[in-house]
Amino acid sequence: MFGRLKQLLGIDGKQPSGDGQVYLAGLKIGDVREVHKIESASYLTPWTASAFERACEDDQEEFWVARLAGKIVGYAGFRKEPELGHIVNVTVHPDYRRRGIATLLLRHLFNRMRVTGYDRTYLEVRETNLAAQSLYRKLGFRPVRTVKGYYFDTGEDAVIMEFVLTGEPKR
Numbered sequence: 001m002f003g004r005l006k007q008l009l010g011i012d013g014k015q016p017s018g019d020g021q022v023y024l025a026g027l028k029i030g031d032v033r034e035v036h037k038i039e040s041a042s043y044l045t046p047w048t049a050s051a052f053e054r055a056c057e058d059d060q061e062e063f064w065v066a067r068l069a070g071k072i073v074g075y076a077g078f079r080k081e082p083e084l085g086h087i088v089n090v091t092v093h094p095d096y097r098r099r100g101i102a103t104l105l106l107r108h109l110f111n112r113m114r115v116t117g118y119d120r121t122y123l124e125v126r127e128t129n130l131a132a133q134s135l136y137r138k139l140g141f142r143p144v145r146t147v148k149g150y151y152f153d154t155g156e157d158a159v160i161m162e163f164v165l166t167g168e169p170k171r
């Protein structure tokens, strides 16, 4: 995985190119249409386009997009809460999954949260979303509790998972 990740790792802020690398950049208003398409293809209850627009403007949220050959292939963001960084969205385009893109985005968020001064982060995930839970466990997240009926659309429970940003990096 790490050889593949290194290969995928682009330099933040560079212009996307057709060199087969994935580049990360901050989410901009002009990206929202493309991001919202991926969001709509990925969730039963997707975020609205205006929620992403608000995220671009809100100092308390930080969103990053991953681009491959100029095309957005994934995005992830966190909210700056008083004690912990809260990862609020991690999504990869259905055609680009299992290539390490979510891993790349999440590791980038970890670094951004460390820079912001956090020592821990958390997220919530549907109890049935075993793919995402597997990704988070692989990165070192641990489940800390369950919130009954958290998701209003299906009534299912949320698993709250936490990650210690100051721990030993997972290889």
Ligand SMILES: CC(C)(COP(=O)(O)OP(=O)(O)OC[C@H]1O[C@@H](n2cnc3c(N)ncnc32)[C@H](O)[C@@H]1OP(=O)(O)O)[C@@H](O)C(=O)NCCC(=O)NCCS
Pocket: 001, 042, 043, 090, 091, 092, 093, 096, 097, 098, 099, 100, 101, 102, 103, 104, 124, 125, 126, 129, 130, 131, 132, 134, 135, 136, 138
């Ligand atoms: C969950 C999601 C973000 C994963 O993105 P991804 O770019 O495919 O993830 P990665 O390639 O970085 O996966 C890293 C590891 O996570 C685990 N993993 C990822 N997807 C998996 C799946 N479908 N089934 C089982 N394990 C999976 C694997 O261990 C994988 O390593 P491997 O490919 O070497 O086996 C993506 O499937 C997605 O966008 N799903 C829909 C939106 C969603 O559920 N987001 C999370 C909301 S909490």
